[in-house]
Amino acid sequence: MGINGKSYIVGIYEHPCRAALDKTLPQLHAEIAKGALADAGLSKDDVDAYFCAGDAPGLGPINMIEYMGLNNVRHMDSTETGGSSYIVHVNHAAQAIAAGHCNVALITLAGRPVADAKEGKPVRYYNQQAPDFPFEMPYGPNVTNMYAMCAMRHMYEYGTTSEQLAWIKVAASHHAQHNEHARLRDVVTVEDVVNSPMIADPLHRLDCCVITDGGGGIVMVSPEVAKSLKRTRVKVLGAGEAPKHLAAGQVDLTYSGARWSGPKAFAEAGVTPAEIKYASVYDSFTITVLETLEDLGFCKKGEGGKFVSDGNLISGVGKLPFNTDGGGLCNNHPGNRGGMTKVLEAVRQVRGEAHPKVQVRNCDIALAHGTGGLLGSRMGSATVILGNEDA
Amino acid sequence: MNADQKNKINLVVNSETKPYWEGAAKRQLLIRACNACGKVHHYPRTICPHCFSDDTAFVEASGNGVIYSYSVTRQAKPPYVIAYVELDEGVAMLTNIIGCEIDKIRIGQKVRVEFSEAGDGYALPVFTSA
Numbered sequence: 031m032g033i034n035g036k037s038y039i040v041g042i043y044e045h046p047c048r049a050a051l052d053k054t055l056p057q058l059h060a061e062i063a064k065g066a067l068a069d070a071g072l073s074k075d076d077v078d079a080y081f082c083a084g085d086a087p088g089l090g091p092i093n094m095i096e097y098m099g100l101n102n103v104r105h106m107d108s109t110e111t112g113g114s115s116y117i118v119h120v121n122h123a124a125q126a127i128a129a130g131h132c133n134v135a136l137i138t139l140a141g142r143p144v145a146d147a148k149e150g151k152p153v154r155y156y157n158q159q160a161p162d163f164p165f166e167m168p169y170g171p172n173v174t175n176m177y178a179m180c181a182m183r184h185m186y187e188y189g190t191t192s193e194q195l196a197w198i199k200v201a202a203s204h205h206a207q208h209n210e211h212a213r214l215r216d217v218v219t220v221e222d223v224v225n226s227p228m229i230a231d232p233l234h235r236l237d238c239c240v241i242t243d244g245g246g247g248i249v250m251v252s253p254e255v256a257k258s259l260k261r262t263r264v265k266v267l268g269a270g271e272a273p274k275h276l277a278a279g280q281v282d283l284t285y286s287g288a289r290w291s292g293p294k295a296f297a298e299a300g301v302t303p304a305e306i307k308y309a310s311v312y313d314s315f316t317i318t319v320l321e322t323l324e325d326l327g328f329c330k331k332g333e334g335g336k337f338v339s340d341g342n343l344i345s346g347v348g349k350l351p352f353n354t355d356g357g358g359l360c361n362n363h364p365g366n367r368g369g370m371t372k373v374l375e376a377v378r379q380v381r382g383e384a385h386p387k388v389q390v391r392n393c394d395i396a397l398a399h400g401t402g403g404l405l406g407s408r409m410g411s412a413t414v415i416l417g418n419e420d421a
Numbered sequence: 422m423n424a425d426q427k428n429k430i431n432l433v434v435n436s437e438t439k440p441y442w443e444g445a446a447k448r449q450l451l452i453r454a455c456n457a458c459g460k461v462h463h464y465p466r467t468i469c470p471h472c473f474s475d476d477t478a479f480v481e482a483s484g485n486g487v488i489y490s491y492s493v494t495r496q497a498k499p500p501y502v503i504a505y506v507e508l509d510e511g512v513a514m515l516t517n518i519i520g521c522e523i524d525k526i527r528i529g530q531k532v533r534v535e536f537s538e539a540g541d542g543y544a545l546p547v548f549t550s551a
């Protein structure tokens with residue numbers, strides 16, 4: 031039993047804040063839930079399924095359902111795959127709706143790393159019980175150097191350059207200038223990126239995403255509920271999820287789990303990469319986008335550098351408009367988890383409600399992809415393909 | 422550990438990792454081999470991730486390998502080099518490259534294991550130019 035056409039996204043909300051000093055974590059979740067339900071034209075009592083990930087406090091759904099007073103929940107899911115969790119949740123919500131387990135699913139993400147740092151709260155520490163921890167942490171891995179090693183190897187095998195990676199940031203910045211909420215709104219050039227300070231070779235500061243507070247939410251419903259609502263509905267056409275890891279020591283850093291999640295999603299949706307009018311691609315770093323685009327089949331493996339160059343990802347300029355909200359590189363990466371905002375902008379594009387300067391014409395089919403964890407070791411990859419009513 | 426600093430090493434010594442660290446203390450780089458399927462793996466597990474047999478044991482690696490990939494964490498003081506080294510035995514491990522001119526490090530470079538002090542008599546396998 032597939033999910034194609036069996037559920038719709040009818041409500042979305044992106045919290046406008048980028049620093050949440052005056053808000054608690056559960057409060058952010060609740061504000062986001064309220065915003066997403068209002069967008070759908072539904073109330074909290076309509077919600078019969080709730081989804082959240084590791085960003086939610088306590089036992090996740092248990093605590094948040096109580097806090098928000100979601101009194102009619104009969105289906106819960108707290109799948110945690112890092113920043114891609116919310117794209118996995120879209121898939122799981124679609125499955126649950128298709129199976130008749132629920133009719134109105136709410137997904138929320140919230141985070142306040144900026145506020146937590148200002149308040150001197152300890153960063154959530156990577157689990158010491160994880161089996162890889164003893165053999166990796168002594169060497170000083172961090173988010174940037176672990177992605178940097180992927181870029182270094184990709185450059186070695188395929189001749190990818192820093193200038194090509196920079197084009198990904200340039201495209202995101204072109205889009206972010208139109209987003210009033212974006213953390214970084216200045217348009218940057220390839221030179222700006224390659225001349226920014228080196229953080230971990232070969233990644234420069236402008237190859238890295240922003241750190242922001244806030245979050246986002248999604249409301250998904252059955253076709254029957256969708257038809258009863260006034261909101262433009264966005265159909266879930268297909269989805270895929272896949273783990274990728276170090277394979278017992280057979281390390282290959284030149285590809286991501288998108289190599290497996292992508293084909294599953296395309297097959298279920300019955301579309302090809304060439305039919306995708308807009309793509310939200312997880313952009314924790316520029317290299318994340320480059321490897322993902324190859325793995326999803328938008329170009330051949332190794333040709334990502336050429337593909338992203340010369341504005342090919344800029345809406346109205348290139349062949350594959352991406353991250354038209356400015357993405358994680360410029361707009362928002364709430365709680366260090368970028369999967370949610372990827373879905374939100376894909377929904378705006380299919381609705382025709384992206385900023386007019388970046389709206390893709392006749393955007394009938396869009397894709398959103400997430401990479402959770404670390405591209406340089408182990409990750410959860412998730413892909414979803416969305417379409418309008420006729421798709 | 423914060424985002425940029427490579428601070429004091431805290432080894433996790435438990436029933437599954439202890440022999441590995443005891444080997445390192447004796448300047449031996451150990452990897453785990455499976456007697457059932459004949460394959461090696463890293464990081465070490467008691468049950469083979471290839472064939473799920475529990476007939477596994479530590480064996481000493483040659484300590485020779487090549488750099489698969491690396492990065493220099495420039496903001497740390499001093500900057501340090503993180504790398505995956507492919508051992509001659511066919512598995513790759515996360516490690517540090519030490520004792521080399523940082524800007525001359527290259528993918529494909531031959532390296533050999535060394536051991537840096539990790540406190541409490543333990544040592545950490547790291548790599549340097551072969």
Ligand SMILES: [Zn+2]
Binds near residue numbers: 455458460469470473
């Ligand atoms: Zn085996």
